[in-house]
Amino acid sequence: MRRSTLAQDRIHVESFSKQRSFPTFTHSYSKCCCHCFPLALITFLALLQIGTLIQALKINPALSFSRVFPTSWPSFPHQAHNIIYSLAKTKLHEPVAFFPLIDRRFAKTAMDGNTWFMSSLNDTYEEGETEFLHFPSKESDGRLLCLAGSNPSNGTRNSYALAPPEALPRNAKVLSGLTFVSDTYYDYDNLWHGLSAAAVPFASWHRRKECARPARLVLYHRGELRTRMGPWVATLMKAVFGQEMAIERFEKSEEGPSCFEEAVVFRHNEGSMARERREKVYDMMRCKARAYCGISTDVGGLNAVRLTLLLRRGARSFKDEPAVIRTFGRQCMEVDACQLKVARPNNLTFCDQVKLLSETDILASPHGAQLTNMFFMDKNSSLMEFFPKGWQELAGVGQHVFRWIANYSGMKHQGAWNDPQGDHCPHDDGRRCFSFYKNRQLGYDEAFFANWTARVLNEVKEYKAFKRDAQTQLTQSSCQCS
Incomplete structure (x- = not known):
């Protein structure tokens, strides 16, 4: 029996549905209600201390912080501090819902609209440019793109999620810098396919975003990871960006998903770019x-x-x-x-x-x-x-x-x-x-x-x-x- 990866074990298939906006991940009322009373009490005590500080400073502006709040705290505020720290630490590893990169329900219409690859998300448009997804952004509610996507032969076993920077999936690693992510129905070897799927949309973003250079590329073909481009396409990319393009391999994917400090996803090749922009x-x-x-x-x-x-x-x-x-x-x-x-x-x-x-x-x-x-x-x-x-x-x-x-x-x-x-x-x-x-x-x-x-x-x-x-x-x- 095939052993599933950690990321694959976390895919919530039962909750996967055809959404037309960024998915929102919520938790039950009963799960968090147990913290309501301690949090309310802690907040009340903190406000009392802040009021004391303000009043003291009004009376004597030269009064030091240590004299208002002595270093020797009563036991309960110390315990409250520990509770706050513990809750914050728990939030960093709350469960995040992962979805398959490829939605097989739309296999026959994989080149039509926002289907097939990361199908729950709607594209962002800039006039005259190709469609894209940008993370973090206003459209993603400031959330980062996370991928558990190293499978080279089955896109449904690769998955994605969106997570707030302060609440990333467990064992996630954050890859710094700008990442270009591409999925194509064709390939990256053929000159024409590679030009349309990667070189043109990547170069267009580079040109109009103050010559931004990516730290890495993440390439998918029908949701399956690819770790190389054809020599002609790779050399053109090197010429355009002035450097060798690093292609992500997710070699340590068994340890956990990868989240990106900044990511731009292109899934429609040159898409709807206007003629003058392409030229x-x-x-x-x-x-x-x-x-x-x-x-x-x-x-x-x-x-x-x-x-x-x-x-x-x-x-x-x-x-x-x-x-x-x-x-x-x-x-x-x-x-x-x-x-x-x-x-x-x-x-x-x-x-x-x-x-x-x-x-x-x-x-x-x-x-x-x-x-x-x-x-x-x-x-x-x-x-x-x-x-x-x-x-x-x-x-x-x-x-x-x-x-x-x-x-x-x-x-x-x-x-x-x-x-x-x-x-x-x-x-x-x-x-x-x-x-x-x-x-x-x-x-x-x-x-x-x-x-x-x-x-x-x-x-x-x-x-x-x-x-x-x-x-x-x-x-x-x-x-x-x-």
Whole structure:
């Protein structure tokens, strides 16, 4: 039989309900009534002593405290002092109700509203920003967030509670400084998922809260503890915050829960952030990443049109890469000062990717996580995207994520090519058919690729000529929160 942890033993499952506000933890009248008479008597005696002191000081202001209250107390006031101390000490360890981090009743709507993760709590909103929970705060009645949450495989075995600073759970340890807590339905390894779930909301808080840096991160995936990020996401976070991000492991969780001096919880990824706010966050991340990699913020130049063909291996790669490269190469040769680069992300470091995209005006690539790098390009740069057969009909809104990033970061999404050719799906179910098509290779349409590339190249050439004539080339500047 699995041995439950101390924190798990304290989860009051029977009292867990779908609340829409911060839970309030109360105690019975009969439990505390036994202290009523002693407390009333102690308070009465204390008020008598205070009155004596005030009267004495009115008569003789120079009278010392020790002469009014002698060091040799009668026995009862001494006993009363002990009772007060004992009651205060007991309050520090009164039972606190813990709730499961994940509410399985809302598993099918885990991405809708305030459900699934810490489901009893309502979000706080700042205009134009992503939703969050802040502890301690006015909304939490000054209470701290406490977690007993070290399980990496079952979110219902991880739990949370709110507790006043003076009445923390038994054996709780307080972690000092600011803590960022995140839960995502996706993961922290994929570039796009990690960017949306952690980097953007964390960087946004950092930017608008006087460049506050977290002492640690606490990461959950569907309520299950995660102790690492993908290398690209981790390096971006290091570039943004100027330091390695410590990820909490709760290694001593068996000894008791952890409470946080200050914690901010994000559970909706980028959530409802307004476009202009996102653009400012992406501007800061671009600047910080370039500075971290030693790349000048003025790398663009206005004399060349720089086209990068970023190719994948395996899933969603081109069946005939040489033909695709030749088509892009011929169109580039038709444009003065056009430069074509062909690269593959699997053999590029984080800084290699930052440098490559910083020196790119047009990025052409199949749909995939590698396109997340687009925000390292100068603003108003262009993206050309390619999809296998089946995506347009079956992929849903997920196929638009790089249109969204382009919009958020000030780029131009120049459209997409959806391969019309491919095997027929042998299934009747749409979900199974999407899995069938998802990672298929891409075909080739020479006429469409040539016309599309020529149009985008000429558009970018005209834009850069206009910028050059207007003498609006970027100049070196420091990043926000440097």
